[in-house]
Ligand SMILES: Nc1ncnc2c1ncn2[C@@H]1O[C@H](COP(=O)(O)OP(=O)(O)O)[C@@H](O)[C@H]1O
């Protein structure tokens with residue numbers, strides 16, 4: 001597979017919260033395209049709609065209008081059950097606050113998505129073997145039986161990265177994955193993401209840190225629910241409405 | 246998600262909150278135990294009653310005297326008399342034996358020991374056989390002795406013990422009222438039959454009771470009054486036919502009609518039916534009480550499950566974010582509710598069966614643990630768990646993933 005396959009293609013998506021007078025348009029017509037193997041940063045001030053966009057890209061919610069093609073499939077009209085299936089098979093989501101199950105071992109947290117893979121049920125041994133490999137990759141082979149409260153923030157986030165990868169997703173999404181971490185732990189996570197990127201994983205992540213964003217191929221800046229600017233390796237294009245790289 | 250995985254998750258969730266899980270199950274435990282213990286008590290009571298009734302001897306008709314209403318302007322007439330018994334024995338076919346009884350109460354004395362208000366029972370010679378009683382010592386009085394109004398008594402086991410202790414009562418002379426009577430026998434212990442404690446009775450020839458303990462005005466006019474006639478019938482005879490014959494005969498003798506009869510006729514079967522209907526009423530009352538406690542237990546489960554769903558909103562969001570469908574979430578919480586009620590039900594069975602045995606051992610009441618009550622209580626508990634677990638599980642399933650993840 002080369003870099004020409006479109007993983008994300010959104011067409012004029014909007015997201016309106018609430019109804020009538022008190023409604024808030026968090027996204028106001030966002031059209032972006034991200035191809036296989038890309039590493040893209042999303043930036044923008046607080047309230048600009050970054051998380052809202054990530055939730056839609058991560059199939060955690062549906063756009064109010066517009067279309068979203070994920071890996072060639074229109075997912076903007078899917079129902080709850082179908083969206084759950086898409087999240088399970090195609091997406092690895094890394095949250096700012098780790099979102100690991102409390103009082104559950106690192107290993108069980110990593111295998112959690114496999115529990116809900118109804119189409120391809122795996123044996124416990126298969127699941128464990130795969131999770132152990134991923135935990136080894138994120139540098140936690142010695143802590144597979146540790147529970148979240150026994151791990152540092154950086155270690156917890158690495159467990160979350162391993163969990164995001166267990167289903168071989170076509171897309172890894174991070175909503176400020178380094179936001180809760182000190183700079184050293186943040187760097188470790190970024191190194192991990194760069195390694196994944198080098199292996200061909202498609203990654204979209206929100207960040208506040210321009211230094212982190214500078215390490216990606218492309219930065220999409222949001223402003224009040226629309227794409228404001230797109231930066232390619234330091235090249236700045238004002239008001240790009242429809243990006244195909 | 247496979248059921249085994251759901252069960253595993255549910256089990257871990259229960260173990261993570263042992264105290265709360267136990268408190269949640271408490272309602273179900275009490276409900277199930279209550280069903281088992283109460284049914285065991287009522288089954289035990291019923292068995293005891295059945296045994297007592299059959300121990301009274303079978304194929305018995307009880308004719309009991311009562312005051313008749315009398316015709317308009319006529320005084321009420323007075324029930325059964327001694328000669329009625331003989332008339333039944335001679336005039337009704339299929340009767341094997343007729344025994345009469347008349348009660349009184351008197352002070353009974355032996356030496357320094359004295360008891361007031363001791364029940365006196367005047368009977369005829371067939372009494373022990375008709376009531377299925379045995380003599381522990383000595384003998385009962387004979388027809389000849391009854392005819393001769395012999396001053397003799399047979400003692401119930403308890404009164405014999407109280408009057409004589411370890412000593413042999415046979416041949417001793419006791420004083421009943423002002424009459425001296427010779428003890429010729431002691432009954433075997435019988436226990437309480439219905440409401441009658443025969444063990445504390447003093448038995449004597451009915452003629453002695455007529456003569457010494459019921460100086461009756463009626464006796465001079467109508468013959469000696471008696472309380473009850475026991476009619477023992479041939480097991481092959483038609484009992485309804487005999488009842489009709491007895492009724493017609495007595496009505497004719499008393500110059501009354503069936504509507505104004507001064508006696509009532511009941512059978513062993515009538516008594517069993519009455520007892521059965523009271524115990525079955527008792528049983529259904531208990532079933533209701535226990536059922537209500539199970540429902541209260543179910544509401545407890547629903548309450549805790551709702552709390553649990555709220556508390557674990559974030560967990561639900563995490564599971565949804567990695568692909569759990571509404572069905573997966575519903576299954577997880579329904580399994581947990583079901584498991585709480587099933588574990589509660591199992592503990593309830595242990596408590597119930599153990600409680601029934603302990604209760605039976607420590608109290609006078611007998612308990613018979615019914616397998617059907619275990620099955621009923623357990624399956625009700627499971628149904629209650631599923632029923633009351635559904636709503637919270639559904640609430641969990643309907644949560645929006647992002648709202649759930651945002652929940653603090
Ligand atoms: N569930 C919601 N209900 C109402 N308004 C919301 C909701 N989520 C986000 N918003 C609003 O949408 C806008 C964008 O929010 P968000 O996507 O979280 O921004 P960011 O992640 O860039 O800080 C904000 O104005 C926010 O208040």
Ligand SMILES: [Mg+2]
Pocket residue numbers: 050051052
């Ligand atoms: Mg945000």
